Amino acid sequence: MEIIETVGLTKNYRRFKKQAGIMGSLKGLIRREYEEKQAVSNLDLTIREGEFVGLIGPNGAGKTTLVKMLTGIIAPTCGTISVLGYYPNDLEHEFKQQYAVVMGQKSQLFFELTVEDTLRLFKEIYGLPEQEYQISKDYFVNLFQVQELMHVQVRTLSLGERMKMELIAALLHNPKIIFLDEPTIGLDAVASKQIRGFLAEINEKKGTTIVLTSHYMEDIKALCKRSIVINHGYKIYDGDTEKLFERFQKYKKITFIFHEPTLLPGLAFDARIMEQTPYKKVIVVPKENAAELLRALMSLLPIDITVEEEEIGTVVERIYQEGGKGFA
Amino acid sequence: MRKYLEIVKIYIKTQIAWRGDFIIQILFTLTKIVFASLLWGTIFAGRDKVTGFTINSMMSYYIISSFLTQLDMSSKVSREISQRIRNGTFSKYMIIPINIQGYFIAMEMGVVFFNLFIYFITSVLWIFIFRIRFVFVSDPVVLAGAVILIILGLFFMAQLNYYLGLLTLKYEEIETFLMIKDNLVAFVTGSIIPLTLLPEGIVLVMKAFPFYYVTYLPSMLFIGRIKGELGMGLLVLSCWCVVLQAVIHATWQNYRVKYDGVGI
Known part of the structure; x- marks a missing residue:
C-alpha cells in the first residue's frame, strides 16, 4: 500500500539578494531585489508501507525541503502531495499523530530536565494510555540499553546517548512513518552502528516506514534497500541501493x-x-x-x-x- | 487538556531546575522593593497625601501592580516565537499534535505559576519587613471580579505576544513592533506611575484600549478604589480577547504558508 505519493511536487523559495558592503546595504534599503530558488522541482514519488528509503544528495540538493513538505512544515509551491491520505500542510492532529521526525541537529528534549520528564510530556501530547506508554517506553529503553540514563539531566548526555533519547521520544507513540534527517551526524562509529541496528529492528519488527536522509554512505548501504538521489531539486535516481552503488561508486x-x-x-x-x-x-x-x-x-x-x-x-x-x- | 497541563508542569520544572537562579530571583525582587520604599518614602516626606493617595495606599498599589506586572512574562513568548521562526526551530511545534497557541499559553502559565509563588512570598515579606498597613478590598464581589480581570489580562497579553511573534512569518523582523508594545504597555498599564496622575482626557482614551484593565484597574480594585469600573473592564477586556483571537486565527491561516523552516 502506498502511503506517500507526490506528483510534480515543486518548491520555490524567494530570497532577498543583497550586494556586499555598506553601499550594498544602502541600495537594499531603497530598492529590494529578490531571486527565486527552486529547491525541489517537479518531483514524482511513491513510497509503500514498511519501506526503508534513503534520500541521498549533496548539501542544498533539496532533500530536507522534501522532508519538510512531506511532514507539513512547509507548503509546496505546486504539485500534489499525499502522506497517509492527508495533505501535510493542513497540519491536522490526526495526521501528526501518525508520523515522527528526528533531526540530528535539532532536539525535542528539554535540556534542564530528565528524559523521563520529556517522555511524560510526549505521552500526554500523543494521548497514550498509561499501560501503552509503559510498554512502549520499556521496549525502547531495553532496545537502546539506556535504563541508567532516564533520570539524569539531558544536558549531561553524550551526543550518542542524546540521539538514542531523541529516537525514543519520537518512537514512543509507534508512528507509521519516521523521517530521519542525519540521525548519525557527529556520532562515532560505535554509536552510529548501534543506531543503525535499532532502526533496522524497528523497520523489521514494527513494520515502520522509514525515510532516511544521510550524508553517510554506510547508513544508506546498511539500511535502505531503495535509494532516491536528488540533485539541484531533481530526482536523478530512484531504485535499488545495491545497484546504485555497484554502478556509480567506482x-x-x-x-x-x-x-x-x-x-x-x-x-x-x-x-x-x-x-x-x-x-x-x-x-x-x-x-x-x-x-x-x-x-x-x-x-x-x-x-x-x-x-x-x-x-x-x-x-x-x-x-x-x-x-x-x-x-x- | 491533559497535554496542556503536562506542558504547564514541564515549565514549572524548568523554572526550578537551577537553585542559583531561584535564589537570585527572590533577591532581585527584594532589591526592587527596597528601592521602591526609599523612593515613595522620599516623595511622601512631610506629606500625608499625594493626589489622594496615602503612603500606605500608594505602597499597596505599588506592591500589587508590580506583582501583576512581573506575573506577566508573556513578552518572552513573542521573542521566542520570532527567534524560532527565524532560525527554523519553530518546526518542532508544527510536527506534534498540539495547538501551537495552546502550547505557548500553557508554557506561559507554567512560568506564571512559578512567579506567582516567588512574588507572593516576597510581597508578604515586604509588607512585614516595612510594616505596611496594607490596604486591601474587603468586598468579595470586587475581589472575585479583580481576579477574573487579572486572568483575562494575562490571557490577553499572552494572545498579544503570540500574535506579535507570528508577525515574524510576514515581516521577518518584529523588534520595532515589540519596542512599541513594551513602551505602550509600561505607560498604559500604570506600572510606571498611577494613571490618576495623568490628565483625565488621556485616561478616557486609554479606557477604550485593553492595557488599562490589565494591571492598573485590578491594582486599584484591590486597594478598594474605582469599583464602578469593574463591569466595564470585564466587558472591554473580553471583547479585546475575542477580537484578538479572530485576528490570530486569520494571521496564522494566511501566513503559516510563508514559513520556510530555514536552517533545518
Whole structure:
C-alpha cells in the first residue's frame, strides 16, 4: 500500500539578494531585489508501507525541503502531495499523530530536565494510555540499553546517548512513518552502528516506514534497500541501493601508513596517488582493483590501512553526468 | 487538556531546575522593593497625601501592580516565537499534535505559576519587613471580579505576544513592533506611575484600549478604589480577547504558508 505519493511536487523559495558592503546595504534599503530558488522541482514519488528509503544528495540538493513538505512544515509551491491520505500542510492532529521526525541537529528534549520528564510530556501530547506508554517506553529503553540514563539531566548526555533519547521520544507513540534527517551526524562509529541496528529492528519488527536522509554512505548501504538521489531539486535516481552503488561508486580511497620510509612499487592498473610522503600513501583505485592494490602493498608491511568509500557528492555528480534517470 | 497541563508542569520544572537562579530571583525582587520604599518614602516626606493617595495606599498599589506586572512574562513568548521562526526551530511545534497557541499559553502559565509563588512570598515579606498597613478590598464581589480581570489580562497579553511573534512569518523582523508594545504597555498599564496622575482626557482614551484593565484597574480594585469600573473592564477586556483571537486565527491561516523552516 502506498502511503506517500507526490506528483510534480515543486518548491520555490524567494530570497532577498543583497550586494556586499555598506553601499550594498544602502541600495537594499531603497530598492529590494529578490531571486527565486527552486529547491525541489517537479518531483514524482511513491513510497509503500514498511519501506526503508534513503534520500541521498549533496548539501542544498533539496532533500530536507522534501522532508519538510512531506511532514507539513512547509507548503509546496505546486504539485500534489499525499502522506497517509492527508495533505501535510493542513497540519491536522490526526495526521501528526501518525508520523515522527528526528533531526540530528535539532532536539525535542528539554535540556534542564530528565528524559523521563520529556517522555511524560510526549505521552500526554500523543494521548497514550498509561499501560501503552509503559510498554512502549520499556521496549525502547531495553532496545537502546539506556535504563541508567532516564533520570539524569539531558544536558549531561553524550551526543550518542542524546540521539538514542531523541529516537525514543519520537518512537514512543509507534508512528507509521519516521523521517530521519542525519540521525548519525557527529556520532562515532560505535554509536552510529548501534543506531543503525535499532532502526533496522524497528523497520523489521514494527513494520515502520522509514525515510532516511544521510550524508553517510554506510547508513544508506546498511539500511535502505531503495535509494532516491536528488540533485539541484531533481530526482536523478530512484531504485535499488545495491545497484546504485555497484554502478556509480567506482573507486575506493585507500590510505597506507608505514613505519619506515617506503617507496611505492609500479602498479599494473589505473591508480591515482592523492598524497605521498615517505610514511603515508593515499591512493584512489577502481574498486575492482582494490584487492590487487592491497595485496601489492601488504608486502611492504604497512602499520595501518584505511579503506574509504567515495564521498556521496562524487557519486551524485557521476549519476548526474551519466544520466541516472534512465536507470531508475 | 491533559497535554496542556503536562506542558504547564514541564515549565514549572524548568523554572526550578537551577537553585542559583531561584535564589537570585527572590533577591532581585527584594532589591526592587527596597528601592521602591526609599523612593515613595522620599516623595511622601512631610506629606500625608499625594493626589489622594496615602503612603500606605500608594505602597499597596505599588506592591500589587508590580506583582501583576512581573506575573506577566508573556513578552518572552513573542521573542521566542520570532527567534524560532527565524532560525527554523519553530518546526518542532508544527510536527506534534498540539495547538501551537495552546502550547505557548500553557508554557506561559507554567512560568506564571512559578512567579506567582516567588512574588507572593516576597510581597508578604515586604509588607512585614516595612510594616505596611496594607490596604486591601474587603468586598468579595470586587475581589472575585479583580481576579477574573487579572486572568483575562494575562490571557490577553499572552494572545498579544503570540500574535506579535507570528508577525515574524510576514515581516521577518518584529523588534520595532515589540519596542512599541513594551513602551505602550509600561505607560498604559500604570506600572510606571498611577494613571490618576495623568490628565483625565488621556485616561478616557486609554479606557477604550485593553492595557488599562490589565494591571492598573485590578491594582486599584484591590486597594478598594474605582469599583464602578469593574463591569466595564470585564466587558472591554473580553471583547479585546475575542477580537484578538479572530485576528490570530486569520494571521496564522494566511501566513503559516510563508514559513520556510530555514536552517533545518
